[in-house]
Amino acid sequence: MSDVAKPKNPEDDWKIWLVVNPATWLMPILLTVLAVAIAVHWVVFAVGLGWGA
Amino acid sequence: MADMKSLSGLTEQQAKEFHEQFKVTYTAFVGLAALAHLFVIAANPWW
Numbered sequence: 001m002s003d004v005a006k007p008k009n010p011e012d013d014w015k016i017w018l019v020v021n022p023a024t025w026l027m028p029i030l031l032t033v034l035a036v037a038i039a040v041h042w043v044v045f046a047v048g049l050g051w052g053a
Numbered sequence: 054m055a056d057m058k059s060l061s062g063l064t065e066q067q068a069k070e071f072h073e074q075f076k077v078t079y080t081a082f083v084g085l086a087a088l089a090h091l092f093v094i095a096a097n098p099w100w
Binding site for chain 1: 059063
């Protein structure tokens with residue numbers, strides 16, 4: 001396993017799609033980003049940094 | 054051996070093509086988020 005070439009990023013970034021099929025995983029990825037954004041906004045408003053802070 | 058099929062089933066060309074669009078969309082997302090943060094900083098800095 002140790003002779004596997006180490007990726008050089010960002011030029012090898014595209015290879016992720018040789019492992020993760022976006023036809024299957026693009027929407028789950030985008031929905032996860034949305035969930036993180038909602039969570040962050042929730043905390044920010046919860047600690048009182050909302051509109052009128 | 055037969056042309057190596059990737060784990061995801063995408064060819065190298067498809068992976069590179071998709072990644073180009075992914076980078077564009079992600080850059081737009083980061084740009085918009087940065088803009089939104091600048092508006093919040095201008096209106097109501099959180100520090």
